[in-house]
Amino acid sequence: MREVIAALRAAKTVVMSLHRQPDGDSIGSTAAIALALRRLGKDVTLVTPDPVPKVYDLVPTYQEFVPWESVAERRFDLVAMFDCADERRTGAPSDLTSYGARVLNVDHHATNTCFGDVVFIDPQAAASAEIAARVIDQLGVTIDREIALALYVGLETDTGGFRYAATTPDSHRLAARLLDAGLEPGEISQALYERQAVSGLRLLGAALQSLQVREDLSLAYVVLSAADFARSGAAAADVETLGVVDYARRVDGIEVGALLREEGPGQVKLSLRSKGLVDVARLAASLGGGGHERAAGATLAMSLQEAEATLLSLLRP
Ligand SMILES: [Mn+2]
Incomplete structure (x- = not known):
């Protein structure tokens, strides 16, 4: 100091x-x-x-x-x-x-x-x-x-x-x-x-609609494609301000919440949130990303489908 x-x-x-x-x-x-x-x-x-x-x-x-x-x-x-x-x-x-x-x-x-x-x-x-x-x-x-x-x-x-x-x-x-x-x-x-644009809330709606729960992996995740952004008219920054990934973590009985967001062709941003038992910084680091124990992320050079498979294998014991 x-x-x-x-x-x-x-x-x-x-x-x-x-x-x-x-x-x-x-x-x-x-x-x-x-x-x-x-x-x-x-x-x-x-x-x-x-x-x-x-x-x-x-x-x-x-x-x-x-x-x-x-x-x-x-x-x-x-x-x-x-x-x-x-x-x-x-x-x-x-x-x-x-x-x-x-x-x-x-x-x-x-x-x-x-x-x-x-x-x-x-x-x-x-x-x-x-x-x-x-x-x-x-x-x-x-x-x-x-x-x-x-x-x-x-x-x-x-x-x-x-x-x-x-x-x-x-x-x-x-x-x-x-x-x-x-x-x-x-x-x-x-x-x-409390100054959210309707476009952002529509994007949140699309995210919640996509919610997947994998109790076997103690994981809940949401997916936002480029098409979801185009349809809602929302911007990438809305994802952050709305705390979209936090909604996945809210699911009862799971430890990790995740968001897969298509940033462009062949590029996906993965955001991870943990309730405390899983160190998501370590998981994100294994994919070249970083963050905190309970909030971390990584950018993946792959398609949305490949990123989803990567996420699932990341949580597999
Ligand atoms: Mn900070």
Whole structure:
């Protein structure tokens, strides 16, 4: 942590990147750190490999995220990532070292590849936003309402509204601090969860329609084909914000929930959720992916049918 603080203090210009298919924690922890660094007078540029879902438009700095391409000609003192488990997930077209002198990697994914020059991983943290709060405290920056809002979005979304097993007393203590900074939790969850487009809900309907339960494998899974997206008019980002895979895990008596989503011809994104007995990070890692014990994923270069067979064999004892 001392090195993290030193690296951030030493840099005058910083570029920060979200991870692919950015979620609330990626955006929230990145935005919070960016705001804190600006309070210290630093020049911070924000990039993203994929568009930031509109549902996160309540997060300060939401409008500032630009594609990596727009910083191709620039060089920064520091390239900083929060919540990004591996270098490829940054989606940077060139090696990260071509954008800056040093690379900072702060995260809570146990499967983090430890890329970069300064690395801080805390798998006990329920969200990268928890680590970001510690960093901001150590930088000596006050958590004002703006920073609190960014942190809260990260914390609230990554803990599933403080329901997931990774949630700790520290998560709640941080939430209390953030609310004390002037946040209205009801307003925030309404902004996050009650502004769904009908297209997204129709996609969820298609997913639930596809639900398969394999009691012999303690698995429930849903499948979304490219045709489901075309029919509903929903976007890939809707899958994340609707928590589609979590519905599979809700089935009584199973341990693992999964979602197979066709990303394109011959490419399928597999998302895995566990109730606790099965370490899905290990399963995902065996397919070249990663994540947490209870929430992990991998990208598979195969057809939807082949991916379904791969999933079933993955769960076979
Ligand atoms: Mn996270």
